[in-house]
Amino acid sequence: MPIRLLQPEVAAKIAAGEVVERPASVVKELLENSLDAGASQVSVEIRGGGADLIRVTDNGCGIPPDELRFVAQRHATSKIGDAHDLEAIATLGFRGEALHSIAAVSQVQLTTRTAADDAAHSLLLQWGSTVSQGVQAAPPGTSVTVRDLFGNVPARRKFLRSPSAEAARISDLVSRFALAFCEVRFLLTIDGHSVITSPGDSRPVNALAAVYGAEVASGMLEARYSEPAAGGYEVWGFITPPSVTRVNRTYTSFFVNRRWIQSRPLSYALEEAYRGFLQTGRHPIAAIHISLPPQDVDVNVHPTKREVRFQHEDRVFSAVQRAIRGALLAHSPVPPLQVEQIP
Ligand code: ADP
Numbered sequence: 001m002p003i004r005l006l007q008p009e010v011a012a013k014i015a016a017g018e019v020v021e022r023p024a025s026v027v028k029e030l031l032e033n034s035l036d037a038g039a040s041q042v043s044v045e046i047r048g049g050g051a052d053l054i055r056v057t058d059n060g061c062g063i064p065p066d067e068l069r070f071v072a073q074r075h076a077t078s079k080i081g082d083a084h085d086l087e088a089i090a091t092l093g094f095r096g097e098a099l100h101s102i103a104a105v106s107q108v109q110l111t112t113r114t115a116a117d118d119a120a121h122s123l124l125l126q127w128g129s130t131v132s133q134g135v136q137a138a139p140p141g142t143s144v145t146v147r148d149l150f151g152n153v154p155a156r157r158k159f160l161r162s163p164s165a166e167a168a169r170i171s172d173l174v175s176r177f178a179l180a181f182c183e184v185r186f187l188l189t190i191d192g193h194s195v196i197t198s199p200g201d202s203r204p205v206n207a208l209a210a211v212y213g214a215e216v217a218s219g220m221l222e223a224r225y226s227e228p229a230a231g232g233y234e235v236w237g238f239i240t241p242p243s244v245t246r247v248n249r250t251y252t253s254f255f256v257n258r259r260w261i262q263s264r265p266l267s268y269a270l271e272e273a274y275r276g277f278l279q280t281g282r283h284p285i286a287a288i289h290i291s292l293p294p295q296d297v298d299v300n301v302h303p304t305k306r307e308v309r310f311q312h313e314d315r316v317f318s319a320v321q322r323a324i325r326g327a328l329l330a331h332s333p334v335p336p337l338q339v340e341q342i343p
């Protein structure tokens, strides 16, 4: 076969392969958009593990009608202006790719209204093309409904796991957002059943209670560390005492400037901080927030922004370790197990 330039619709699917791996990726991108829009309430509804339907509705700023035609265009974004902006990203999204990639592999209905408009404007897209546009009554905010995900990419649809497994990933994801944004009320409904309701009352402990239960949340220890210099790194969060553990690491979350990330070095910092406090094979429940100047963290290194690169990884590592170790030692000045001292 001769070498050819891919048709735009083919190229769009390839990009979608990176950003939109599964229903949970769609939910993640839509939630990020709702939070970037300043929403104080976001509801997520899914059916059939998200493959049949995903609906994310927010009360954020909405999209002005004259900008609506740009939303699903690739690299159309309101969040960054030039390449320079990429060096200090303050929003969750910035690539202008998500809606384009989602719309390429599904049927998307977007209804949006700004506070300045009297009516909502809607857009129906199917497999990347605009099918219809309209005006309707709706409260201010945005609602995006994604139907028949990967309906035009059978190979990708085939690789989805069972609806319950995909729903579990979505539930896990919504939980992490609830922990990261405790001032936002999150609601998750799976096949008509309400699964997560976070109060959105700005109290981290109540968000933890919504995710891990009131008993675990009320027994958690507060961890805190801030570098003495102004503009320095700050770490805060909640961790379980050594008496409350789990057998795997999925109950620990790290948020960098409110973005949930996965980081081996940070997981290691947490393990190090607990050294001597836990039996091997046991892991704490923890939600750790790190804030640092946006120019000190590169979020543009991973297609789904799951991993980030720190300018000064050692500083982040030691701040996390100090915060956690400090909380544990304040709770129990002598590590109960003293593992290192066993000959
Ligand atoms: P990005 O988030 O990287 O800018 P997206 O494709 O996710 O790219 O969204 C494109 C644009 O559509 C955003 O920059 C934003 O202006 C607008 N938008 C998308 N979702 C919402 C929403 N829920 N509320 C308000 N504006 C939105």
Ligand code: MG
Residues within 6 Å of the ligand: 029, 032, 033, 093, 094, 096, 098, 099
């Ligand atoms: Mg986005």
